[in-house]
Amino acid sequence: MHRFGPFELDPASRQLYRDQMPVRLSSPQSAILALLVSNPGTVVSREQLIDAGWGGAAINDNTLNQTI
Numbered sequence: 001m002h003r004f005g006p007f008e009l010d011p012a013s014r015q016l017y018r019d020q021m022p023v024r025l026s027s028p029q030s031a032i033l034a035l036l037v038s039n040p041g042t043v044v045s046r047e048q049l050i051d052a053g054w055g056g057a058a059i060n061d062n063t064l065n066q067t068i
Helices: 027-037 046-054 061-067
Strands: 002-004 007-010 015-018 021-023
Touching: 007 027, 015 027, 027 046, 027 061, 046 061
Parallel strands: none
Antiparallel strands: 002 007, 007 015, 015 021
16 A cells, blocks of 8 residues: 555555545556556656556547646
């Protein structure tokens, strides 16, 4: 379990909780969050974010920006 502020992320289920209440995330959002939380202090490239969220599918910058 990753904890940050009032949030907890269960990496196995990719479920996010705030004060023990589930937070609804899309599949790409939860995958990107899991990648970021698993790499603290590391710069993660846009390509890595896209690969985590969409499996490397061709998306435009706006899609990534809106998801984050």
